[in-house]
Every structure is written in structure tokens, then in C-alpha cells.
Amino acid sequence: MKYRYLILLTLTSLFFFGCENGKNNASKSNDEDSMVVNDTLIADTAKCVGGGNKSLNDIRFANFGEKDWLDNEYIRCLRRYLDDYNSGKVENVVLDQHREKIKGNFVIAWAEPSLVGGLFIQFIFVDYPDDMFLAWVYSFVDEEAEKVLDYEVRSIHLDEEKSGFTKDEIFETMKEHPELKLW
Numbered sequence: 001m002k003y004r005y006l007i008l009l010t011l012t013s014l015f016f017f018g019c020e021n022g023k024n025n026a027s028k029s030n031d032e033d034s035m036v037v038n039d040t041l042i043a044d045t046a047k048c049v050g051g052g053n054k055s056l057n058d059i060r061f062a063n064f065g066e067k068d069w070l071d072n073e074y075i076r077c078l079r080r081y082l083d084d085y086n087s088g089k090v091e092n093v094v095l096d097q098h099r100e101k102i103k104g105n106f107v108i109a110w111a112e113p114s115l116v117g118g119l120f121i122q123f124i125f126v127d128y129p130d131d132m133f134l135a136w137v138y139s140f141v142d143e144e145a146e147k148v149l150d151y152e153v154r155s156i157h158l159d160e161e162k163s164g165f166t167k168d169e170i171f172e173t174m175k176e177h178p179e180l181k182l183w
Contacts, residue, residue, distance in 0.1 A: 056141045057113045060148055067179050069111045074119040074137040077151035079183045082106075094157050101128045101158075105182040107170055109163070114138075118151075122159070126182065129167050132159040 054062075064072070084090040086103055095102060102125060109132060110122040118138035125131065135156040140149045165173075174180045 053143075054146065056117055056143070059141050059143070059146045060118070060139055061113055062146070070108050070179050071181065072111075072119075073148070073151055074111070074139065075108060075121060075183060077137050078121060078123070078135050078153055078156075081153040081156070092156070098131075098133075098158055101125055101131055102133070103127075106133075107174065107180055107182060117141075118154070123183070124163055124165065124170065126167055126170055129165045129170050130162045132161060132163050133157065134159050 081090060082102055085092055085095055086099075104125050104127040106123040106125045108121060108123050112120050114120045114136055116136075116138075118136060121135045121137060123133050123135065125133070133156060136154045137151055138154045139151045141147070142149055174182075
């Protein structure tokens with residue numbers, strides 16, 4: 001039951017998810033109340049009219065099966081990013097206040113394609129099971145070859161909601177669901 005509640009909370013919170021590490025393509029116009037935004041949302045998610053072209057997310061997740069949502073290159077990129085942060089190779093002021101919490105292994109609680117491209121990932125560090133983190137991992141796509149080229153962590157932060165899980169409950173859930181693994 002907690003797991004289902006966790007997923008519902010995640011869906012709600014992702015609508016308000018900010019991308020503090022992303023690029024800002026907004027520019028102010030002469031009219032104080034208007035702003036021009038150059039965004040990739042349409043290019044990443046919309047179907048092209050005619051020609052049968054695919055959206056970038058269609059390309060990104062074309063071959064994803066059920067198990068792929070819990071074991072993929074987006075998660076590997078996130079793990080490498082956290083390892084680089086912990087070793088001092090990457091700076092992230094948002095994570096600085098949580099440095100002690102993000103040193104161990106984590107388990108994926110939920111993953112879903114992002115409307116702005118890539119994957120939203122909710123994850124929980126086993127040593128701090130009540131804290132949930134959210135990450136947005138973007139992927140660059142070669143549209144002609146229909147191939148993902150590279151991955152980049154664009155945003156990561158501690159979610160305000162608590163998981164309600166204990167370390168023992170996480171391990172018990174992993175026993176019941178062998179598709180879950182420690183990262």
C-alpha cells in the first residue's frame with residue numbers, strides 16, 4: 001500500500017518539479033507581462049504531422065520493456081553523477097546540504113518519461129529510507145539514426161514528501177520484487 005501511495009505522491013510532485021540545473025531559454029519582451037520561451041517540449045514529445053516521424057521520447061523509449069524502467073542508462077548516468085559528486089569531480093549546491101545522505105546505494109522507487117525529454121527518476125537511499133530524491137536525466141537523440149547519443153543529469157533534489165519506508169521494508173520489497181536492485 002505504501003508503494004502505491006508513493007507513486008501517487010510522486011506523480012503529483014513531478015508536476016511541480018523544477019529543473020535547477022537546466023538551461024533557461026526564457027527572454028523578457030518589451031511588454032512587462034509577457035515572456036518568450038524557447039523550449040524543446042514540442043520537439044521532445046509531439047508527433048510530427050505527416051511523414052511518420054517519431055517524437056524524441058518515442059525514440060528514447062521505443063525498446064523499453066517493463067524491466068527497463070528500473071535498469072537503464074539513465075539510472076547509470078545518475079549513479080555516475082552521484083559518484084562524481086561524492087568524489088568532488090562535480091559541484092552541486094543543491095546537493096551540498098544532503099552530502100551525507102547521498103553516499104550509499106539507492107533503489108528506484110519510480111521512473112517515467114519526462115515531458116521535456118529524458119527520464120524523471122524518484123529514488124531512495126537505503127541508509128536514509130524516509131528521504132526521497134527526484135532527478136531529471138536528459139538524453140540527446142540523433143533523430144535520423146533514431147539513436148540515443150548521450151545522457152546528462154539536469155536536475156536532482158530532495159523531495160519534500162517522505163517515503164514512510166524503513167530500511168527493512170525496502171529490503172523486504174526487493175525480495176518480493178527481484179527486478180528492484182541497489183544502485
